[in-house]
Amino acid sequence: MNTPSYDEDGFEESAVGGTAVAENLLEVREVSVQFGGPWVLRDITLSIARGQTIAIIGESGCGKTVFMKTLVGLVSPTMGAVDFDGQTLANVSREELSNIRRRIGFVFQNAALFDSMSIFDNVAFPLRQNDPSVTEPDVRDRVMMHLAEVGLPSDVTRKRPAELSGGMRKRVGLARALILRPDLLVYDEPTTGLDPIMSDVINELILDTRRRYPVTSVVVTHDMHTARKVSDRVVMFYPRRRLNEDDSQILFDGSPSDLEHAVDHRVRQFVRGEAGERLSEMARGLED
Numbered sequence: 001m002n003t004p005s006y007d008e009d010g011f012e013e014s015a016v017g018g019t020a021v022a023e024n025l026l027e028v029r030e031v032s033v034q035f036g037g038p039w040v041l042r043d044i045t046l047s048i049a050r051g052q053t054i055a056i057i058g059e060s061g062c063g064k065t066v067f068m069k070t071l072v073g074l075v076s077p078t079m080g081a082v083d084f085d086g087q088t089l090a091n092v093s094r095e096e097l098s099n100i101r102r103r104i105g106f107v108f109q110n111a112a113l114f115d116s117m118s119i120f121d122n123v124a125f126p127l128r129q130n131d132p133s134v135t136e137p138d139v140r141d142r143v144m145m146h147l148a149e150v151g152l153p154s155d156v157t158r159k160r161p162a163e164l165s166g167g168m169r170k171r172v173g174l175a176r177a178l179i180l181r182p183d184l185l186v187y188d189e190p191t192t193g194l195d196p197i198m199s200d201v202i203n204e205l206i207l208d209t210r211r212r213y214p215v216t217s218v219v220v221t222h223d224m225h226t227a228r229k230v231s232d233r234v235v236m237f238y239p240r241r242r243l244n245e246d247d248s249q250i251l252f253d254g255s256p257s258d259l260e261h262a263v264d265h266r267v268r269q270f271v272r273g274e275a276g277e278r279l280s281e282m283a284r285g286l287e288d
């Protein structure tokens with residue numbers, strides 16, 4: 001097998017002529033999801049290119065988290081399919097799905113660190129679990145490198161998660177997500193619960209990470225500052241229950257700079273944080 005070569009953006013170069021082929025890492029094909037009740041997602045089709053940073057926005061309950069879980073095979077679509085790097089998730093074996101999951105780094109909202117482990121062991125955990133042949137000096141080098149990348153000093157390694165601030169824990173979570181050098185990074189509400197300065201530190205780290213690695217990133221967020229700053233594409237979902245049968249659930253799919261001037265007034269209201277007709281809807285009991 002030939003070893004693929006990569007251009008400076010990390011895209012695989014084609015065998016002919018060496019030009020970059022920005023093939024899509026993810027293909028979502030006519031995906032619908034329900035959990036026995038009403039549809040949560042209906043007929044979602046979108047492609048996510050390698051190296052792209054895409055922000056998924058939309059009000060609470062519109063299906064952002066379900067969409068993110070569907071992308072990584074944690075939720076199976078009721079209809080439609082998701083392809084990860086050309087492999088349809090529903091068709092792969094359990095072992096292949098584990099291999100795919102190893103290529104995905106998760107940065108959870110609450111960092112999801114193991115309380116009983118030191119910071120060092122938390123960051124090292126995926127590496128030790130997934131690569132039994134890795135030597136302890138290698139583990140040490142990689143843990144220290146990723147902690148330094150997220151701006152944490154070496155003396156945090158012996159501490160426990162409870163001894164760190166929320167912002168520091170999020171940075172440890174990012175270091176841990178990076179340790180297996182993922183192809184896809186999924187950030188779930190990366191700035192929720194942080195003050196504006198620490199939120200911006202996290203935003204800068206998301207940008208830094210993309211500069212350093214040719215990673216594809218999906219950022220699920222309510223934070224418009226984050227969506228605008230870190231992404232090169234924003235997709236806005238709308239709650240299925242408030243749409244007519246034939247309406248698209250994706251109200252916006254485009255560049256963050258176009259959000260303010262979106263044709264759909266619901267997008268403009270969302271990004272400006274305006275209640276609009278929602279107040280009168282609530283007064284009329286249309287809110288659930």
Ligand SMILES: Nc1ncnc2c1ncn2[C@@H]1O[C@H](COP(=O)(O)OP(=O)(O)OP(=O)(O)O)[C@@H](O)[C@H]1O
Pocket residue numbers: 035040058059060061062063064065066067
């Ligand atoms: N496992 C499940 N079983 C049943 N219903 C579910 C399940 N997971 C999600 N839902 C429902 O799907 C809808 C969308 O939920 P989801 O968590 O994706 O919303 P969200 O846009 O991420 O909201 P938030 O911004 O508040 O996190 C909600 O009505 C939720 O109750």
